[in-house]
Amino acid sequence: MNTNDGFRELGREECLRLLEGAPIGRVVHTRHALPAVLPVNFCLDVDSAVLMRTSADSELAAAVDGVVIAFEADEVDATAHSGWSVVVTGRATVVTDPAEHGRLARTGPRSWVASPGEVFIRIEPELVTGRQLVAGLAAY
Template sequence: MVDRQQLEVLDREQCLGLLRTVQVGRLVFVEDALPAVQPVNFRVKRDHVVIRGAGGAKLATAAGDTVLAFQADELDPELRAGWSVTVVGHANLITDVTELVDVSGTWLKSWVDGRRDHFVRIEVEKVTGRRLHTPVTPTA
């Protein structure tokens, strides 16, 4: 008998709900005309992905209203189960004072020392997600 994986395609609300359960994802952007991926702390705020950073390539990318991707997941290799969500959308630097005050209160301590004074919003224009359920052993 062979175990069969159960793959579930997730809708937008399920994807955003799962993103709210984790704190680290991967930002996918272009740097020096090449793809780049960096782990980032994030939050979902008003159905947008918000990243807090110090600057550098991520900030430069976001300041230009650039389209980028973001991905987060939670996987269990022992159970061969988990989920993955990918977001694609325009990134913008948050500059409105009221919005900055609102988003800044939702952050835990950064994993990296130093100031993290910039907030980037990714507008969720396209979101896809998959959940892989624990294999089910067929009954005879």
């Protein structure tokens, strides 16, 4: 990355700290051999895995189980020309262990639209990258 382009690379720990405060992110996966992006609410688990909650029979649960996907969250202040973006890439799995599902039902993300038979999707943070737009440096 060009050091004069107004962006600063973020380290893994800083990326994860920023994700903890973000209410919404986007899941990037493949749908019918094309890119698909879905906004979701989420949280981080104690091991920094990204957790989402959805209906067991949702297209999302079927599309991402066992597949490497990306997850992105950001925060932008258009007035101040500042913000950040973090991308987590890793294998997604539907949580099937009953004890783990029970724990996540208590501590995991809450659905904004509850449905019967909800499942949790876990994205292992194999690659965590991010960058921050530094105010004033990118002004033209």
